[in-house]
Amino acid sequence: MSTEQTVLGMWRALSARDWDQVKTHLSPDCIYADMPVGPAAAARGPEDIVKRLKIGLEPLAGYQNHDGLLVADGPNVMYEHSETWTWVSGEVAVLRFVTVHEVVDDKLTLWKDYWDMSALAAFAPPNWLxxxxxxxxxWVYDATGQI
Known part of the structure; x- marks a missing residue:
């Protein structure tokens, strides 16, 4: 499988919120970090990464990833995409991301999301935070110095 197929397969699983399928795309030591928060609040490994993702995505009434530009250079993949978050209370946010992945042996070993947290806060319901x-x-894993 190509690095591009691995990355897009994981994002299709995430868009469907198919947590078990998301885990199949992650290496046992994969590190996930929301870069606006930083590497000190990363998650490591499929179980903890899914725990982290569920905090933000599971309570939503709707979640959808929208494909964008994907550039691969060996094991490194940069993916420009957007996500639509819809809360039960009716608020909707379209969030723009650049995600950096590293893929080894058809598994993500690194996942770093770069996005504007203030854009989310501007559209989220008041109780979101x-x-x-x-x-x-x-799930918190301190990846300082590792990524």
Whole structure:
């Protein structure tokens, strides 16, 4: 499988919120980091990465990834895309991302999302951020110096 197919397959699974399928695209030591938050609040490994993703995406009424430009250079893939988040209360946000992946042996070993967190905060319902305060944070992995 090509690096492009691996990356797009994971994003199709994520768009469907098929958590088990997402895990199949991640190496056992894959690191995921939302770069606006930084590497100190990364997640590592399929189980913890999915725990992290579920915090933001599982409560949504709708979530969809929209394909964009994908550029691959060996194991490194840059993917410009957008996501539509729809909350149960009716708010909708379209978030623009650049994601950097590293793919080894058909598995993601690194996943870094670059996006504007203030854009999300501008469209999210008022309780969105406070809901994070009660979320399971057992997934936190400090990847400082690793990515």
């Amino acid at each position: 406070s809901d994070f305060a009660t979320a399971d944070m057992s």
